[in-house]
Each structure stands twice: as structure tokens, then as C-alpha cells.
Amino acid sequence: MLVVPSAGGLQPLIDDGVIDEVIRSLKSGKEATVYLVRSGAHMRCAKVYRDMAQRSFQKRARYQEGRKVRGSRQARAMSKRTRFGRKEQEAAWKNAEVDALYKLVAAGVRVPKPYGYFNGTLIMELVTDAAGDPAPRLGEVDLSPGTAREYHRYLVQQVVRMLSIGLIHGDLSEFNVLLGHDGPVIIDLPQAVNAAGNNGALAMLERDVNNLRGTLGRFAPELLQTEFAREMWALFEQGELTADSTLKGVFARDETAADPDAVLLAVEDAREEALRRELGRES
Numbered sequence: 001m002l003v004v005p006s007a008g009g010l011q012p013l014i015d016d017g018v019i020d021e022v023i024r025s026l027k028s029g030k031e032a033t034v035y036l037v038r039s040g041a042h043m044r045c046a047k048v049y050r051d052m053a054q055r056s057f058q059k060r061a062r063y064q065e066g067r068k069v070r071g072s073r074q075a076r077a078m079s080k081r082t083r084f085g086r087k088e089q090e091a092a093w094k095n096a097e098v099d100a101l102y103k104l105v106a107a108g109v110r111v112p113k114p115y116g117y118f119n120g121t122l123i124m125e126l127v128t129d130a131a132g133d134p135a136p137r138l139g140e141v142d143l144s145p146g147t148a149r150e151y152h153r154y155l156v157q158q159v160v161r162m163l164s165i166g167l168i169h170g171d172l173s174e175f176n177v178l179l180g181h182d183g184p185v186i187i188d189l190p191q192a193v194n195a196a197g198n199n200g201a202l203a204m205l206e207r208d209v210n211n212l213r214g215t216l217g218r219f220a221p222e223l224l225q226t227e228f229a230r231e232m233w234a235l236f237e238q239g240e241l242t243a244d245s246t247l248k249g250v251f252a253r254d255e256t257a258a259d260p261d262a263v264l265l266a267v268e269d270a271r272e273e274a275l276r277r278e279l280g281r282e283s
Contacts, residue, residue, distance in 0.1 A: 009048050010035065013118055019046060026134055031190065036126065036134065044115065047122040049094045049190075093190055098122055100167060100192040107243065109161045110185050127180040127187070138184065138215060139174030148219035151184055155212050156228050158186060159205075161243045163236050168193040168201055172208035174215040195236065205229050227251040 013019050023036040026045065035046045094117075101114040101124065113125040127135040143151065155177065162169065169176075169192060176188040195201045209229035217224035226249035234251070235241035 010037070010046055010121065013046070013121060013123075016118075018116070018118055018123065019044070022046070037123075039115075039123070043126045043128075045112065045124050045126050047097075047124065049120050049122070051090060094120060094122075096192055097188075097190040100189040103165060103167065104162060104186075104189075107161055107165045109158050110183065111189070112185060112187060127178045127185045129179065130181045135178040135180045135185065137175055138177040138179060141179060143216070143219045145220040148216040149223065152212060152216040152220070152223050155184055155186075155216075156209065156247065156249075158184075159209060159212075159228075160232055160241065160245055160247065163195055163205065163232055164241050164243045164245070166195045168195050168198075168205050169208050170204045173211040177212075202229075202233050205233055 010019065010022050014022070019037045019039045021038040023038060023043075025033060026036050027034040030050070032047050032049045035048065037044055037046045098114060098117045101111055101122075104111045105113055112127055115123040115125070117123075129135045138151070159169070159172070169186065169189060171188065171191050172186065176186065178185045178187055193201055193204050195205070198204070206229040209232075213223055213226060213228075228247055228249050228251075230251040231247050231249065232241060232245070235245055
């Protein structure tokens with residue numbers, strides 16, 4: 001049995017028979033490390049969440065607005081930022097991805113299938129390419145115009161399916177879409193947003209959809225002229241959005257008033273995108 005030394009947090013899962021072997025690290029980020037593991041005859045992913053600093057809680061607050069909390073005691077503690085409240089907030093952030101994955105799988109959204117959550121570790125499906133190797137990210141491949149258009153159509157429909165059950169990814173980009181053997185798969189959902197209860201929901205939806213437009217528009221420039229986010233949001237507000245709603249990609253914007261939430265998110269998104277690309281060049 002091979003146990004990767006840096007994956008010591010997975011030892012209890014090995015001891016309990018949840019997984020049999022840790023193969024290697026697949027991805028390490030500021031919030032979690034993802035490992036390739038074996039469970040019986042199956043290869044799977046184990047996402048080990050890190051505990052975060054207080055400044056991270058403050059950054060997360062905008063995503064957590066509108067989420068349900070287990071009880072009044074937890075809600076009060078989280079609002080007062082007590083030690084217990086921070087612990088509850090940490091647990092809520094980690095549990096959000098697990099809850100979102102189960103809801104999205106049930107709704108027919110293509111995300112990794114979850115197999116269980118064990119003491120801060122999420123076991124889920126390993127997304128593979130046609131050769132059976134871990135799938136690449138969308139931003140790591142070159143596409144033909146036709147394939148870019150097909151991926152864009154498919155991913156916009158996935159966003160529609162998410163919104164139809166009241167969820168927004170909140171950080172969707174070329175970095176958290178994998179290209180599996182059966183098409184694009186959306187990953188990384190701890191910041192999933194409650195569309196009906198979050199004041200910044202529209203701005204986050206626009207950022208998600210426009211990130212996809214910008215990435216795939218590099219290969220099919222006509223996509224850069226589409227406006228899907230506001231169109232689907234209008235249907236959502238009217239209670240008319242369904243999982244199979246057909247969109248035209250056209251929406252007449254009202255330019256008379258600026259949206260400060262959208263402006264702030266655009267600025268932050270540009271900063272994070274630049275940082276991600278810089279880190280990608282160094283790795």
C-alpha cells in the first residue's frame with residue numbers, strides 16, 4: 001500500500017476502509033488539495049479542505065448571503081464571529097459544496113458525482129479523458145471553432161439548469177471546467193450562491209457566463225457578441241426559467257444606471273484571473 005506522505009489527512013479514511021490507497025496529488029489550491037485515490041477497483045478523487053484564516057471568512061461572506069443556517073444559535077454565533085461561529089462558518093463553507101453537488105447531480109447538471117463526505121474530505125468521481133487519465137481543464141486546451149461553439153452551448157445550458165434550481169456557481173471560469181471523455185464537467189462549488197437570497201446573485205451570474213464567453217470566444221469570436229446571463233436572469237425573476245429553457249443569447253441592456261456590484265466583481269475577477277495565469281506560468 002502506498003500512502004503519499006503529504007496526504008496524512010487521508011489516513012483515517014484508509015483506516016476506516018473508505019479508500020484503499022492514495023496515488024498522488026492532482027491539484028493543490030489555497031482552499032483544498034485534491035488527491036487521486038483508489039477505492040476498491042475504482043479510481044476516485046479525495047478533496048481535503050483546508051481551514052481558512054479570518055480574512056478568508058470576510059471574503060466568503062458575499063457568497064454565503066442567503067444560505068440557510070442549521071439553527072438560530074449557529075446563526076447568532078456566525079454573525080458575531082465568535083470562535084464557535086467561525087467554526088460553524090468553516091463547516092458551512094465546506095458542506096456547501098457537498099450539498100450543491102448532490103442537488104446538481106439530481107438536477108442533471110454535469111458535475112463530479114459525490115460518494116460521501118468524511119471529516120473534511122469529499123470523495124467524488126474522477127473525471128477522465130478518452131485515455132482514462134485525469135481530464136484537463138478547459139483553459140489548458142486549444143479548440144476548433146465548432147468545438148468551442150458546442151462547449152459554449154452546452155455550458156450555458158448547464159448554467160441554466162443550475163439557476164433553474166436556484167443555484168449559481170459563483171466562480172465559473174476556464175479553471176474549473178474539466179474536459180471529460182463525455183464533455184465538459186463543472187467543478188469547485190464551495191462558493192455556490194443562493195440565487196434568490198443573495199443581493200449580488202445577478203453580478204455573479206454575469207461573471208460566470210461572461211467568463212465562459214470570453215474563454216470560448218477566443219476560438220469562436222462570434223460568441224463574444226452573445227448576452228445570455230441577463231436573458232436567463234429575466235426568465236428566473238419571472239418564474240419562467242426551466243432546466244430546458246431555450247435562450248437566444250440576445251438581451252437589450254438598460255445602460256441608464258450602473259450596477260456597482262457588477263463593477264466590483266469585474267475588477268476583482270480581473271485581478272484573480274491575472275494571478276491565476278501568473279501562477280500557472282510558474283508551475
